[in-house]
Amino acid sequence: MTTHKTKIAVVGASGRMGQEVVRSVLHADNVELVAALTHEQSTSLGLDVGMLANEGPCHVLLACDYASLQEADVVIDFATPAGCAERLSYYLEYQVPVVLCTTGLSQADMQACAKASVTLPLLYAENTSLGANALRILVQQASAMLGEEADIEILEAHHTGKQDAPSGTALALGKAAAEGRGQEFEQVAELHRNAAETAYKKGSIGFATLRAGDIIGEHTVYMVTKNERLEFTHRVSARSTFAEGAIFAARWLTRKNAGFYRMNDVLRVDACTRIP
Ligand SMILES: NC(=O)C1=CN([C@@H]2O[C@H](COP(=O)(O)OP(=O)(O)OC[C@H]3O[C@@H](n4cnc5c(N)ncnc54)[C@H](OP(=O)(O)O)[C@@H]3O)[C@@H](O)[C@H]2O)C=CC1
Numbered sequence: 001m002t003t004h005k006t007k008i009a010v011v012g013a014s015g016r017m018g019q020e021v022v023r024s025v026l027h028a029d030n031v032e033l034v035a036a037l038t039h040e041q042s043t044s045l046g047l048d049v050g051m052l053a054n055e056g057p058c059h060v061l062l063a064c065d066y067a068s069l070q071e072a073d074v075v076i077d078f079a080t081p082a083g084c085a086e087r088l089s090y091y092l093e094y095q096v097p098v099v100l101c102t103t104g105l106s107q108a109d110m111q112a113c114a115k116a117s118v119t120l121p122l123l124y125a126e127n128t129s130l131g132a133n134a135l136r137i138l139v140q141q142a143s144a145m146l147g148e149e150a151d152i153e154i155l156e157a158h159h160t161g162k163q164d165a166p167s168g169t170a171l172a173l174g175k176a177a178a179e180g181r182g183q184e185f186e187q188v189a190e191l192h193r194n195a196a197e198t199a200y201k202k203g204s205i206g207f208a209t210l211r212a213g214d215i216i217g218e219h220t221v222y223m224v225t226k227n228e229r230l231e232f233t234h235r236v237s238a239r240s241t242f243a244e245g246a247i248f249a250a251r252w253l254t255r256k257n258a259g260f261y262r263m264n265d266v267l268r269v270d271a272c273t274r275i276p
Pocket residue numbers: 011012013014015016017018037038039041042043044078079080081082083084087101102103104125126127128129161168242
């Protein structure tokens with residue numbers, strides 16, 4: 001019996017994550033790589049993305065003509081925030097569902113995502129790993145239990161190539177913590193805890209950032225009360241974790257109607273049930 005292979009286009013395909021997704025797609029038997037896209041100025045245009053990803057030729061060349069999206073069932077976008085609005089316009093034009101994994105997006109970009117999702121299945125994932133999404137639920141629950149008794153601080157560590165800070169995952173964890181104790185995130189978030197003007201305030205949620213070497217992605221949420229503390233830590237030791245999560249989400253998204261989706265919808269971690 002031949003099974004239908006999901007046809008995947010990877011956007012940002014020459015980047016750290018783009019190459020990881022290419023590798024994972026080439027190794028999986030239920031998906032097929034049909035396009036690999038980047039921007040017009042990319043120095044890697046025209047290269048075989050299989051070669052770029054150290055997998056040998058796969059006969060898909062890095063391109064910037066988004067008309068090739070017509071071949072795809074779904075897009076996985078791990079490109080940089082710059083150009084996000086333009087990319088969304090292509091996904092709308094070619095009506096191709098998208099798993100958007102870019103962090104550091106502006107409010108305007110997020111509004112454009114919401115607007116696009118009126119007519120397109122769009123899944124926004126600042127972190128496609130199972131563990132980070134489970135952690136978000138645990139943090140919300142613990143924060144609800146402890147209330148404002150606990151000081152909450154979030155520390156994230158990433159490789160030196162990361163452009164945005166705090167990370168998208170750290171912000172999502174902070175939002176979950178604020179939600180848990182019934183706070184408005186924007187009112188309590190101290191995004192740069194170590195900056196001089198953001199000294200400790202009771203009830204705030206502080207963020208601190210490390211950028212060092214090749215750390216793939218680590219997040220710790222501290223909940224500290226008098227004489228004791230909880231530390232919730234998630235560490236990723238291979239980028240393939242993110243790539244495989246994105247592919248899993250992409251296949252799921254091809255069966256959905258237009259709408260704005262999150263990893264929780266895919267993984268059902270909130271209901272503590274996994275889709276096999
Ligand atoms: N959701 C998740 O689980 C994860 C999300 N991320 C996020 O993914 C994003 C990419 O991370 P990473 O791979 O490390 O970054 P990289 O800088 O390695 O890759 C980004 C890629 O995007 C390409 N690019 C730049 N501008 C455009 C554009 N306008 N259109 C299309 N492609 C473009 C770049 O091409 P060129 O190099 O040729 O300029 C580059 O290849 C970040 O926002 C990061 O935070 C990362 C890991 C996990």
